Amino acid sequence: MPDETFDYVVIGSGSAGGVVAARLSEDPQVRVLLLEAGPVDDDDNIHMPLAFSMLFKTRWDWNYETTPQKHLGGRRAYWPRMKALGGCSSMNAMIYIRGNHADYDEWRDSYGATGWGFDDVLPYFTKAEGNTRLGGPFHGTDGPLHVEDRTWNHELSTAFIEAGVSAGLKRNDDFNGAEQEGIGPYQVTCKKGRRWSVADAYIRPAAARPNLVVRTEALVTRIVLEGTRAVGVAYTRGGRDHVVRAEAEIVLSGGAVNSPQLLMLSGIGPGAHLRDMGIDVVVESPGVGQNLQDHPVSGILSYTKDTTDVAEMLGLGNLVRWKATGKGPLSSNVAETGAFYRSHDALDLPDIQLHVAPTGFYDNGLHEPVRRALTTAVTLVNVQSSGHVRLRSADPTWHPEIDPGYFDDRADLEAMIAGFRTALEVLRQEPIARYVAEPWVPATADPRDDDIIEAIGRLGQTLYHPVATCAMGTVEGSVVDPELKVHGVEGLRVADASVMPRVPRGNTNAPTIMIGEKCADLIKESR
DSSP states (O other): OOSEEEEEEEEOOSTTHHHHHHHHTTSTTSOEEEEOSSOOOOOHHHHSGGGGGGGTTSTTBOOEEEEEEGGGTTEEEEEOOBOSTTGGGGTSOOBOOOOOHHHHHHHHHHHOOTTOSHHHHHHHHHHHEEESSOOTTTOOBSSSEEEEEOSOOOHHHHHHHHHHHHTTOOBOSOTTSSOOOEEEEOEESEETTEEOOHIIIIIHHHHTSTTEEEEOSOEEEEEEEETTEEEEEEEEETTEEEEEEEEEEEEEOOHHHHHHHHHHHTTEEOHHHHHHTTOOOSEEOTTTTEEEBOOEEEEEEEEEOSSOOGGGGOSHHHHHHHHHHSOSGGGOOSOOEEEEEOSSTTOSSOOEEEEEESSOOOGGGTSOOSSOEEEEEEEEOSOOOOEEEEOSOSOTTSOOEEEOOTTOSHHHHHHHHHHHHHHHHHHTSTTTGGGEEEEEESSSSSOOHHHHHHHHHHHOEEOSOOBOTTOBSSSTTOOBOTTOBBTTOBSEEEOSGGGOSSOOSSOSHHHHHHHHHHHHHHHHHHO
């Protein structure tokens, strides 16, 4: 017998799940349960923008690793994922980017994701957004997700933008407006210099409603099925097993790793693989866990002179200033400046994104800088390679096997090499050139292709944007339909980055929040 009954059970409080639960609970007639595997987000390092990488490899982190990656020198890539209220919106670098307009039209036209073209999703982006500088038609000004210009900028970030313009890039002060291409400062999901996560924007304002129950430190172990209908959720909390029933629907929002893992643990997925794991196959769905895509990134590291490094600013004085005012260097999101450009002139759309940081940020920032530096991180955002998520055990506490297949398609490596060339040209321009003391990685300012490939193998890592493991659409391999309902299962939807059929050209937090907004409306309409 179930312990409790709700109308809706939402699994995962991250960038989509927190939105879905909050929006569904706006109807006082329905009861909603939100389950989160991690604890409440009550650490200063969560709310202080500059400190986000201090959360990595701590109790706040799922602490995933990939399989050894051939093109990263055989290394396993570390994948931080937040395990707390707000999910990865409580751990990310807070960059507010939606991707290119064409990305969503491609979802619609190439994957059968009807209703997910750019004109369809723009109202959900603007509904979510509360932008302090930009307005219509591309921006919302009164949504719960606060978006602002940073309250502090490093001089290297400003100099890099000017150098980019000198190198021929267009100045762009709104990457989410009419056109994505160009160079400029990133806007951030902060409020007055403090992180503004989905927990802040959606969950806490809704938590006072009597019809919403938020339960943290609750690890979901399987979805309970009666035949092919999802009727409940099993989870562990406080050392005890629980089962809760969902009268209307269950929404799975675990993210691109946990959502396919949980579907497979529940008997929904590739049949042969599930049988190998000793799991009874309830619904054969070959696409579950397949099609994994992520944005790979590798940095150009330059030693600097006649300037500062943001990492040296983590002192008591700046901490007091940030706590009192939300201003100063601790309000930096590290990757302050960005650019979108095409690696080759023949391309119609940008395939490279830059993340520029006034410090030596590599290996996820886990190395403490010993010398002042600048990071120009070249990121591939139009990815041809793909991989998978598979189970390693039927035990839900085991981490799954994660293989993103970085650079398995040679076209990705060629695009990155060309992307490096443009970034190196920017570094040769004034005013950024006056601050560059000497190259660090690559070790020369005029590297050969082999030098760049070596740098990618040495420094290449995730940009924290895994998607597509429960891909949406009507084509072969799709896991959910355009209403986010799991093919072959009643009463179960997936709403998170895993449903994106293709990774967008840009950071994935804003698109995932959009998915949460649209999912909530789809559920309300069906009700």
